[in-house]
Amino acid sequence: QEKLLQSGGGVVQPGRSLRLSCAASGFHFSSYTVHWLRQAPGKGLEWVAVISYDGDKKNLADSVKGRFTVSRDNAKNNLYLEMNSLRPEDTAVYYCTRDSITSSGYYEYWGQGTLVLVSS
């Protein structure tokens, strides 16, 4: 059974850093492109980052470019989002998601979500 289990998150002051993790199980993690999305309180969904199956290709939303880094460890079946210089507008529930087998860009599997609250 395919699963994505997220950890990390919490309350952090503006300007500080945080790392989110996403542990995959039940499927061949190293074959899939994976993404991070986020959802601010009461708002819609925003795509944040993508990393290819082998980690060679990465892309970030303009709103986080230069501050966030996406990475993966296929040996450990883990996905990461390193968030630096956090701002109040980064406050959101963050989701890791698995792309389709063809890396089309839609998501059948989601993590449970983890809340990041940026506040002094």
Added chain:
Amino acid sequence: EIVMTQSPATLSVSPGERATLSCRASQSISSNLAWYQQKPGQAPRLLIFGASTRATDIPARFSGSGSGTEFTLTISSLQSEDFAVYYCQQYSDWPPITFGHGTRLDIK
């Protein structure tokens, strides 16, 4: 960036009735459109991909149609568990992947 526009923002429908939700893309996305359902406190759930293909274990009362710039999600006979927020998403030209702002489906 492709902008996705959903309408209406809120739709009130009685159980057992049909609900029709609309999504428009700012440029042609062929059939590269997905629909998701989200309930409070939960991650979104994929309903439809390829504009009209139901995802695994999605009931037949959910159907998607359209191509190009105009898309529709139809729920043929609303069940109590269907009242939620629905998002459309394009994956034709990315990054960035973009979502509509959602349609809230309320009980009338």
